[in-house]
Amino acid sequence: xxxxxxxxxxxxxxVRLLLxxxxxxxxxxxxxxxxxxxxxxxxxxxxxxxxxxLMAFVVSFTNQRLISPNPAEWMGLRNFERLLxxxxxxxxxERDDSGAIVYQDGGIVYPRLRNFxxxxxxxxxxxxxxxxxSWQSGDNRTVILVADVVxxxxxxxxxxxxxxxxxxxxxxxxxxxxxxxxxLPFINxxxxxxxxxxxxxxxxxxxxxxFIYDGNNGLLNNLLGILSFGSFQPVDWLGNPxxxxxxxxxxxxxxxxxxxxxxxxxxxxxxPASLYEAASLDGAGGWQKFRFVTWPGLRNTAxxxxxxxxxxxxxxxxQVDVMTRGGPLDATQSVVYQAVQRGYDKQDIAEGSAIxxxxxxxxxxxxxxxxxxxxxxx
Amino acid sequence: MNAMSFETRHNLSIGLRYALLIxxxxxxxxxxxxxxxxxxxxxxxxxxxxxxxxxFLPVGDISLNNYAEAFERVPIVQFAFNSVFTTSVSVAASxxxxxxxAFSFAFLQWRxxxxxxxxxxxTFIVPFEVIAIPMLLVANNxxxxxxxxxxxxxxxSYHVQIIPFIADSLGIFLFYQYFRDLPDxxxxxxxxxxxxxxxxxxxIVMPIAGPIVATVAILKFLVxxxxxxxxxxxxxxxxLRPIMVGLQYxxxxxxxxxxxxxxxxxxxxxxLIFYLALQRAFIESIATSxxxx
Numbered sequence: 001x002x003x004x005x006x007x008x009x010x011x012x013x014x015v016r017l018l019l020x021x022x023x024x025x026x027x028x029x030x031x032x033x034x035x036x037x038x039x040x041x042x043x044x045x046x047x048x049x050x051x052x053x054l055m056a057f058v059v060s061f062t063n064q065r066l067i068s069p070n071p072a073e074w075m076g077l078r079n080f081e082r083l084l085x086x087x088x089x090x091x092x093x094e095r096d097d098s099g100a101i102v103y104q105d106g107g108i109v110y111p112r113l114r115n116f117x118x119x120x121x122x123x124x125x126x127x128x129x130x131x132x133x134s135w136q137s138g139d140n141r142t143v144i145l146v147a148d149v150v151x152x153x154x155x156x157x158x159x160x161x162x163x164x165x166x167x168x169x170x171x172x173x174x175x176x177x178x179x180x181x182x183x184l185p186f187i188n189x190x191x192x193x194x195x196x197x198x199x200x201x202x203x204x205x206x207x208x209x210x211f212i213y214d215g216n217n218g219l220l221n222n223l224l225g226i227l228s229f230g231s232f233q234p235v236d237w238l239g240n241p242x243x244x245x246x247x248x249x250x251x252x253x254x255x256x257x258x259x260x261x262x263x264x265x266x267x268x269x270x271x272p273a274s275l276y277e278a279a280s281l282d283g284a285g286g287w288q289k290f291r292f293v294t295w296p297g298l299r300n301t302a303x304x305x306x307x308x309x310x311x312x313x314x315x316x317x318x319q320v321d322v323m324t325r326g327g328p329l330d331a332t333q334s335v336v337y338q339a340v341q342r343g344y345d346k347q348d349i350a351e352g353s354a355i356x357x358x359x360x361x362x363x364x365x366x367x368x369x370x371x372x373x374x375x376x377x378x
Numbered sequence: 379m380n381a382m383s384f385e386t387r388h389n390l391s392i393g394l395r396y397a398l399l400i401x402x403x404x405x406x407x408x409x410x411x412x413x414x415x416x417x418x419x420x421x422x423x424x425x426x427x428x429x430x431x432x433x434f435l436p437v438g439d440i441s442l443n444n445y446a447e448a449f450e451r452v453p454i455v456q457f458a459f460n461s462v463f464t465t466s467v468s469v470a471a472s473x474x475x476x477x478x479x480a481f482s483f484a485f486l487q488w489r490x491x492x493x494x495x496x497x498x499x500x501t502f503i504v505p506f507e508v509i510a511i512p513m514l515l516v517a518n519n520x521x522x523x524x525x526x527x528x529x530x531x532x533x534x535s536y537h538v539q540i541i542p543f544i545a546d547s548l549g550i551f552l553f554y555q556y557f558r559d560l561p562d563x564x565x566x567x568x569x570x571x572x573x574x575x576x577x578x579x580x581x582i583v584m585p586i587a588g589p590i591v592a593t594v595a596i597l598k599f600l601v602x603x604x605x606x607x608x609x610x611x612x613x614x615x616x617x618l619r620p621i622m623v624g625l626q627y628x629x630x631x632x633x634x635x636x637x638x639x640x641x642x643x644x645x646x647x648x649x650l651i652f653y654l655a656l657q658r659a660f661i662e663s664i665a666t667s668x669x670x671x
């Protein structure tokens with residue numbers, strides 16, 4: 001009589017590879033079938049998810065292009081430096097021979113910035129940087145110099161976009177969910193209506209809202225004109241650098257708020273009715289019920305909703321591509337839009353990958369925060 | 379304060395709630411309504427109507443001219459065929475591949491399964507946008523057996539629009555969760571009766587997986603029908619372009635809003651009808667996908 005371990009030793013290679021160590025030999029068909037059934041999906045996930053993901057990290061350290069006769073070379077951190085370098089630099093005023101500050105037209109005269117940033121041997125670390133922003137500090141002028149003005153704009157826009165969208169959309173979605181979470185006839189009709197934009201493509205929504213936001217005949221300007229009895233001055237919502245990003249935010253909330261409303265609703269329905277009855281018996285009013293029954297019951301949903309919105313918002317691209325192409329004055333540049341511009345339009349896969357890695361780093365931190373927040377009080 | 383006034387107050391509060399519900403509903407409906415109504419009007423009238431409530435009504439010079447012109451300007455039939463083809467193949471293939479993998483994870487024992495499953499769950503946090511660019515490089519270097527033998531590069535084809543999306547970790551996980559919660563006796567009883575593994579999958583487990591099949595199908599349908607960023611990067615020729623990328627024709631040319639609205643209506647109305655018909659299933663799919671955690 002053979003022991004299980006001995007039988008295993010004599011079995012063919014595939015059995016030894018696939019069968020779990022503690023499983024009896026007669027289950028070898030299970031192991032083979034199980035592996036075969038999972039194989040097609042695993043192959044595709046490997047080729048189109050795992051490999052691209054790992055490649056993003058490798059390629060971002062090279063100068064890989066989509067199509068190139070030359071093999072890619074290792075560049076170290078060059079791509080990341082080119083994207084992320086930020087330096088503060090202080091310009092001191094021009095002084096005349098007596099050491100007094102030179103004024104012209106009522107303002108202090110400073111040396112030209114490009115004397116320092118264009119191949120100045122005394123300032124090699126500033127070479128090629130450009131001014132991002134600057135401010136006055138005493139007589140001096142502090143200048144923030146960056147290597148890639150457009151990418152930094154895109155990064156800031158994306159972070160602003162996500163940090164406005166997350167509380168705004170999450171909060172509105174909760175209000176809608178609370179409104180829908182009552183036993184009224186036809187409530188499902190309203191739920192269906194509020195959710196409808198979610199199934200409409202963002203491409204369609206963006207193009208439609210381009211007309212709504214139009215500076216001349218746009219619906220929004222007309223509506224505001226009617227509501228203010230004609231005193232409202234029409235705004236070119238997407239053509240003005242101050243309104244373009246907020247306009248895209250408002251539209252994005254309109255499109256996606258139903259999605260998160262449904263997640264809140266599912267969360268609301270897990271709160272037992274008996275808790276509300278108990279609260280009523282204790283004399284709790286509407287707000288107190290929300291504060292002490294509803295909200296504590298929604299804690300994990302809240303974290304989930306905020307994280308999901310934030311991660312979705314970090315990837316915003318279609319709105320920019322269809323509505324503004326990053327303009328006006330880079331006011332609507334986004335990280336993914338820049339990744340596509342460089343990785344696809346300019347075929348610079350390496351730089352596009354470096355941008356993707358930066359995006360993943362941000363998303364990873366957000367996801368880990370979620371893990372941490374939901375684990376804490378379980 | 380008597381019973382009457384309480385009832386009046388109650389009715390008033392109900393009335394106010396409906397007023398609020400309806401007011402909010404208009405915010406969601408009116409842009410879509412505007413799109414459909416404008417698609418029926420000549421450009422000049424559409425611009426004039428946008429200053430009043432007429433924008434949302436089928437009034438004035440109503441016709442299907444915009445549709446006819448949109449058909450003339452771009453090969454809509456070809457685009458629609460491409461989208462229907464890539465979407466339906468992807469939905470069907472993803473149902474098969476994801477459910478097979480999930481079945482294996484839920485019911486069969488093989489070495490390394492636990493690690494593979496936890497890796498699949500870990501990939502949830504990788505958004506498509508992160509891998510899109512390196513995926514372009516991968517797709518550009520994969521071999522394919524074409525009519526002239528082995529070719530390198532998948533760009534500009536149907537398969538580059540389909541194959542990368544026919545397995546996804548969320549789909550596998552949703553099936554897995556459903557299978558895991560089925561009673562063990564179901565499978566054990568079939569085994570004792572001598573059913574093969576494939577028979578258990580195809581005849582016993584899949585036929586009762588209706589709700590999750592609907593969920594995975596709907597999620598995949600939405601992703602594929604609305605696909606934009608990936609076909610934008612991988613498809614060059616017009617004959618292969620899906621319907622959302624086809625919209626780009628209208629960006630550059632002099633803006634003919636009526637035709638745009640006609641095109642937008644054509645790509646949206648079928649989805650909206652589909653959604654309204656299967657409303658509960660759509661909403662439940664989203665709720666399930668959101669709660670994956």
